[in-house]
Amino acid sequence: MDVMIKLILAQGMLGLNNGVFYAMLSLGLAIIFGLLNVINFAHGALYMTGAFLALILYSYLGVWLGLEWLHIGFWPALVLVPLLVGCFGMLLERLLLRWLYKHDPIYGLLLTFGVALVLQGLFVNFFSVSGTPYPAQPDELRGVVNLGFMIFPKYRLFAIVFSIFVCLAVWLVIERTRIGAMLRAGTENPDLVKAFGINVPLMVTLTFGVGTGLAGLAGVLAAPIYSVSPLMGADLIIVVFAVVVIGGMGSIMGAVVSGFALGLVEGLTKVIYAPAASTVIFLLMVVVLLLRPAGLFGRQG
Amino acid sequence: MSDMSKPALAEAGEFEEAVPHQNLSRTRFVQVLLWIGLVGFVLTAPFYLYPVFVMQLLCFALFACAFNLLIGFTGLLSFGHAAFFGGAAYVAGHVIKVWGLPPLAGILVGGLSAAVLGYVIGALAIRRQGIYFAMITLALAQIVYFFALQFPFTGGENGLQGIPRGNLFGLVDLNQPLAMYYFVAAVFMIGFLVIYRTIHSPFGQVLQAIRENEPRALSLGYNVDRFKLMAFVLSATLAGVAGATKAVVFQFASLTDAHWQTSGEVTLMTLLGGMGTIFGPVVGAITVVALQHELSGIGSWVQVVIGAIFIVCVLVFRRGIVGEIARLLRISSV
Numbered sequence: 203m204d205v206m207i208k209l210i211l212a213q214g215m216l217g218l219n220n221g222v223f224y225a226m227l228s229l230g231l232a233i234i235f236g237l238l239n240v241i242n243f244a245h246g247a248l249y250m251t252g253a254f255l256a257l258i259l260y261s262y263l264g265v266w267l268g269l270e271w272l273h274i275g276f277w278p279a280l281v282l283v284p285l286l287v288g289c290f291g292m293l294l295e296r297l298l299l300r301w302l303y304k305h306d307p308i309y310g311l312l313l314t315f316g317v318a319l320v321l322q323g324l325f326v327n328f329f330s331v332s333g334t335p336y337p338a339q340p341d342e343l344r345g346v347v348n349l350g351f352m353i354f355p356k357y358r359l360f361a362i363v364f365s366i367f368v369c370l371a372v373w374l375v376i377e378r379t380r381i382g383a384m385l386r387a388g389t390e391n392p393d394l395v396k397a398f399g400i401n402v403p404l405m406v407t408l409t410f411g412v413g414t415g416l417a418g419l420a421g422v423l424a425a426p427i428y429s430v431s432p433l434m435g436a437d438l439i440i441v442v443f444a445v446v447v448i449g450g451m452g453s454i455m456g457a458v459v460s461g462f463a464l465g466l467v468e469g470l471t472k473v474i475y476a477p478a479a480s481t482v483i484f485l486l487m488v489v490v491l492l493l494r495p496a497g498l499f500g501r502q503g
Numbered sequence: 504m505s506d507m508s509k510p511a512l513a514e515a516g517e518f519e520e521a522v523p524h525q526n527l528s529r530t531r532f533v534q535v536l537l538w539i540g541l542v543g544f545v546l547t548a549p550f551y552l553y554p555v556f557v558m559q560l561l562c563f564a565l566f567a568c569a570f571n572l573l574i575g576f577t578g579l580l581s582f583g584h585a586a587f588f589g590g591a592a593y594v595a596g597h598v599i600k601v602w603g604l605p606p607l608a609g610i611l612v613g614g615l616s617a618a619v620l621g622y623v624i625g626a627l628a629i630r631r632q633g634i635y636f637a638m639i640t641l642a643l644a645q646i647v648y649f650f651a652l653q654f655p656f657t658g659g660e661n662g663l664q665g666i667p668r669g670n671l672f673g674l675v676d677l678n679q680p681l682a683m684y685y686f687v688a689a690v691f692m693i694g695f696l697v698i699y700r701t702i703h704s705p706f707g708q709v710l711q712a713i714r715e716n717e718p719r720a721l722s723l724g725y726n727v728d729r730f731k732l733m734a735f736v737l738s739a740t741l742a743g744v745a746g747a748t749k750a751v752v753f754q755f756a757s758l759t760d761a762h763w764q765t766s767g768e769v770t771l772m773t774l775l776g777g778m779g780t781i782f783g784p785v786v787g788a789i790t791v792v793a794l795q796h797e798l799s800g801i802g803s804w805v806q807v808v809i810g811a812i813f814i815v816c817v818l819v820f821r822r823g824i825v826g827e828i829a830r831l832l833r834i835s836s837v
Contacts, residue, residue: 241634301818307634308580309817312774315767316813323806440763444642447635477653484646488627491639495630 210473212352217469218462219358219427222365223249223420225461227442228449229369230416232457233376236389237409240299240310246439247318248287248414252421253336253430254325255283260338276340280422287418288411295410300403318436325432333429343426361423368419369458372412376454385409444487450500460498530834537782541695545688554684555752560792561691562749567772567784568698569741574770575779576702577734578714582637582766583624583644584742587617589761590647591743592750596663597656599751606669606677610690610747617743618736620647625735629728632717641763651761662757666750683752690748694741699781701737702837710734714779742769771809774816777823780836786824 227245234242242248256279264272274282294317302309343357376382388395388405396402421435428434442461449460464483471482478485490498548557566588573579595613598604604612628639651657658664668677677683701707709730712720721727750756759765768791776787791809798805816823822830829836 241638298814298818305821308637309821311580311634311637312770313814313817315770316810316817319767319810319813320807321810323803323810326803326806436763440641440645443638444645447631447638447642481646481649484642487639487642491627491630 208351210470213469213473214466215349215352215354215358215362215469217466217472218362219465220468221462221465222361223424223438224442224445224465225369225458226365226416226420226423227438228445228457228461229372229454230413230420231442231446232449232451232454233372233416234410234413235451236454237385237392237406238295238299238303238310239307240302240314241307241443242410242413243311243314243439244294244317244321245314245414245417245442246435246437247321248291248417248435249421249424249438250325250432250435251290251321252283252287252418253425253428253434254329254421254432255279255286255418256338256422256425257334257336257430259283260336261334273338275338276422276426279338280419283422284415284419287421288415291414291417292407292411294414295407299410318439322432322436329430329432331432333431333434335429336425339426357426361427365420365423366462368416372416373454373458441483444483446497447487448483448490448497450497452497452500456497456499525835526833529832533832533834541782541785542692545692549681549684554680556792556796558684558687558752559749560789561687562745562752563769563772563792564785564788565691565694565748566742566745567769567776567788568695569738569745570769571773571778571780571784572698572701572710572738572741573734574773575777575783576707576714577710577731578717579629579731579735580637580770581628581640581735581738582763582770583640583642583647584739584769585761585763585765586624586644586647587621587739587742588746588749588765588769589651589756589758590620590746591617592746592756592760593651593657593663595747596666596750596756599669600663600666601656605671605673606686606751607671610744610751613747613750614740614744617746618740621736621739621743622732625732625739629731629735641766644761644763644766648758648761648763651758657756657758660758662755663750664755666754666756668751668754677751687748687752690744694744695785698741702781706730706733767813768809771813771816773823775812775820775823777826777829777836778821780823780825780829783823783825783836790824 227249231242231245234240256276259274259279259282260276261273263274264270294314298313298317299310302313339357343360345356346353347356347359348354349359376385384395384400384405388400388402392402424434445461445464446457448464449456451457464486467486468479468482471479545561548554566584570581570584573581591613594616595609598612599606599609624640624643627643628636631639652659656663668683671677671682671686675682675686677686702710709720709725712723712725713727713730717727720730746756746760749760772787772791773784774787775790776785777783794808795805798808820827825836
């Protein structure tokens, strides 16, 4: 195969790998925004918290409890951490966000910004800013696979496939199940759904829990790839905001597709002109704003 | 899904209108006192406070007042104002250090560059409303941040250092602390007066109409987007003047000035002092800058404290310090 094509495919795979995190975070943001009308600025911080919880479960928890043999590995963390982060999210919603629904959505954004600062500040205090590697990458995912055009780390391939699976599952639940139907109805007209005897406040709390749980899950997935650092969520969330503006938050599928697609675009930009890779998503946002202000998948208003 | 065409801060509850039976003569009296207090403080501060600290304070106060023109009086939350503050600091630093322009001209060029940048970012961002506006300004400001990080003339991570303070009109040596101080004080007072006059002009009334009810302002025949853009450019320009002045005071432009955390800080100053009040952002800036100085010993706990103040303000203190006091005294805060 031509060397250039190989290079493009290789960078595309690496880009897709970043797309995993854009897709999972914008999916969570879109679900939360749909029902709560709140943009969760703390989403990046919760993703960072997820990565740290995975690290803590493996390296620190045993030491803190005085049980040196205790190391909770990657697979249990993949289940436990989203639950923990989701519970924390539900607490946030119940204790803080709930009081702001009758006010302008901007206050929700400012509140979650404050939460993000607190979380980030706390982790900066207790862990190194420069980042700690996650030591518990499972043995069965170590090593590489040959994709024909490149040698690709097994774990990264797993992350891509796993996250596509998760996104599809979430989409199916929302589009094809009774709970999903209630959720969509709540998005359209919460008062009417209440009149049918459905507990909307509970639904709101659970939705926020699921959205933040997805951020936690993305954090666990990220831990073996990037080094776990308190600042890992802050820069990511701004890119995800741009992804959300490009995709438009009108559709769940739109959030997922634009997440992966923009990861791909970012990866390919590295082939063409590497210094532009950090800004290409923002520049694409400018183009979308000029041509289709409501976003690619948003409803034109 | 619910659309976001609702104007920002549409509930008038947090603003002025919620104050019942404003006492006009008392309003007048308190306002005169506040003006005397502000001018008195600005004139005398360097004699009992560390001048560099007060200069930093005045720069951030002007920055917050410019920001307040948007959030408080037009209802637009720009989460990317650090781009104007930091961007203008770099431009001013460059033209003073490399082109050899005098400091005043450097600050004007810095402000002008922020105006151009504000026009571009504003024209893009007003295509969406509410929360989207905030996200777009944040994302566009991030481009400016990356430019500041990658362009050769900005000094990358180290920032642009060694900006000379120079002379004012070739007469006054700005290396003298007091001369520098009164120069900054003059810049602040001029900026503050420009904002005060803008708010009380017919133009400012239209902005407040847009804040209260954008569809109504539109139906009354006002070109809402044009007014929003003008407000955005004016706010960006003054934020730029504040940033450029800060660069001259500290003799360097840093990456921090263009970082999103600075956008967050100016939001907190305005929120804490009182959005949509005249003196609120000044009070908020004094509080936050003083707090950062006091807490500088506890390192990164500062961020936790700042975040906690954010949460408390949003939950129970949405009128801010000045807004709450005005409500208690039943006076106007505008």
